Amino acid sequence: MIRELTLPLARDEAASLRAGDLVTLTGPVYTARDAAHKRLIALMEEGKELPLPLLNQTLYYVGPSPAPPGLPIGSAGPTTSYRMDSYTPALLDAGLVGMIGKGARSPAVVEAMIRNRAVYFGAIGGAAALLARSIQSAEVIAFPDLGTEAIRLLTLSRFPAIVLIDSLGSSLYKTGPAQYRSEEL
Amino acid sequence: MRELPVSAVRDAVRRLFLDINRKIGPDVEAAMRSALEKEISPAARYALTQLTDNYAAAEETGLPLCQDTGMAICFLTVGQDVHFTGGDLNEAVQQGVREAYEEGYFRKSIVEDPLFERKNTGDNCPAVLHLSMEPGESVRLMGIAKGFGSENMSRIFMLPPAAGEEGVLNAIVIAVREAGPNPCPPIVVGVGIGGDFEIAPLLAKRATARPLGVHHPDPRYAALEQTALDRINRTGIGAAGIGGLTTALWVSAEYAPTHIAGMPVAVCICCHASRHGEIAI
Numbered sequence A: 001m002i003r004e005l006t007l008p009l010a011r012d013e014a015a016s017l018r019a020g021d022l023v024t025l026t027g028p029v030y031t032a033r034d035a036a037h038k039r040l041i042a043l044m045e046e047g048k049e050l051p052l053p054l055l056n057q058t059l060y061y062v063g064p065s066p067a068p069p070g071l072p073i074g075s076a077g078p079t080t081s082y083r084m085d086s087y088t089p090a091l092l093d094a095g096l097v098g099m100i101g102k103g104a105r106s107p108a109v110v111e112a113m114i115r116n117r118a119v120y121f122g123a124i125g126g127a128a129a130l131l132a133r134s135i136q137s138a139e140v141i142a143f144p145d146l147g148t149e150a151i152r153l154l155t156l157s158r159f160p161a162i163v164l165i166d167s168l169g170s171s172l173y174k175t176g177p178a179q180y181r182s183e184e185l
Numbered sequence B: 001m002r003e004l005p006v007s008a009v010r011d012a013v014r015r016l017f018l019d020i021n022r023k024i025g026p027d028v029e030a031a032m033r034s035a036l037e038k039e040i041s042p043a044a045r046y047a048l049t050q051l052t053d054n055y056a057a058a059e060e061t062g063l064p065l066c067q068d069t070g071m072a073i074c075f076l077t078v079g080q081d082v083h084f085t086g087g088d089l090n091e092a093v094q095q096g097v098r099e100a101y102e103e104g105y106f107r108k109s110i111v112e113d114p115l116f117e118r119k120n121t122g123d124n125c126p127a128v129l130h131l132s133m134e135p136g137e138s139v140r141l142m143g144i145a146k147g148f149g150s151e152n153m154s155r156i157f158m159l160p161p162a163a164g165e166e167g168v169l170n171a172i173v174i175a176v177r178e179a180g181p182n183p184c185p186p187i188v189v190g191v192g193i194g195g196d197f198e199i200a201p202l203l204a205k206r207a208t209a210r211p212l213g214v215h216h217p218d219p220r221y222a223a224l225e226q227t228a229l230d231r232i233n234r235t236g237i238g239a240a241g242i243g244g245l246t247t248a249l250w251v252s253a254e255y256a257p258t259h260i261a262g263m264p265v266a267v268c269i270c271c272h273a274s275r276h277g278e279i280a281i
């Protein structure tokens, strides 16, 4: 069964999701990857205003390919999330409720997720042309000089995702492979 | 002596990268569809369904299969009786890549200085060019668009000769297990055994471009490939790393002579978006 979620995600709803849940996401998300994270954290440390709201918002770790004429965005699959790990706890503590990416997260990120009842979704890496079809609009809202790494506001429409790590700290990367493992370790 | 204008190389490079970034090879597509058929994990089925639907989405929209259209890697094998005319061969290869990535609306993912500024070069150049020679008048181009989600998970092990077959198998499984979900499984694994510190990875990289389903001609290496594949698929990592039956689509091994004191083993990991192609120029 696939659960259809609407963004921005209410915190109680985020907390009700469980690792392994198949979902679709509809609504606004903000893109950010390595360079944008670095700048956001620098702004926070200087006490300056951020170019996007964080409270109950969701970040998508993606560096899309350029949009050809007639399409809102190019291919847009997730990038590997661990590169954002050192920045993520501060963003969660500042109100972020959801993240979309691929790959495992650090213990510090998982602790911050538990503390803030947040959720980490996975999009399927490499399904990028298909995922682009679930993005209705894209608009650069900050750091345009970063090109593909600029912060964009995307509007998702039934974007397919999976709950990878839930607000209790349970990870599909642990439970999933364990269930299908048949080797002796 | 055959005269060949470098513009022919440029055009071949351009065509090849436009093609491989948009259309997956029939061997990979067949392997992915058979992985979906066999799969019993609902989450992995969800992933594999999207990945196989992605082929049609790319074809219908003209978008690249993956937003990471990779670093462009060119293996150019040149007959020694060929004379290139009309300019610089290396520059022709770079221009072919530049044109493909611009025309295809592909992402430019190359930075100039790897350590300090990391400033994007803006045209996906420089491409990596490996030149080699052979007798005759033919020119063959093999190109790989390599994403770094999987390239980052590739490894080299300088094993002692006594590590033997078991040592090689362990090295492969360790690399795959530590990579986990990061290289976008189901992966294609290239293994380079022997040579030296630079030959082993080169063999491994080339091995990822061998057609899936084709084993090494030496039955001992073919058996090694099969054992490695079985072991990898028993890890349970599965599609997207979320648990499932297919972690790797294929393992290809290549070997080269090495020193009496060593056995380098390189494991080159390629994602399911294994984009490569070959053309004669």
Ligand code: SF4
Residues within 6 Å of the ligand: A077, A078, A079, A125, A126, A127, B066, B067, B068, B069, B146, B147, B148, B149, B150, B182, B183, B184, B271, B272, B273
């Ligand atoms: S590892 Fe491959 S499929 Fe995954 S994001 Fe990178 S290029 Fe795309």
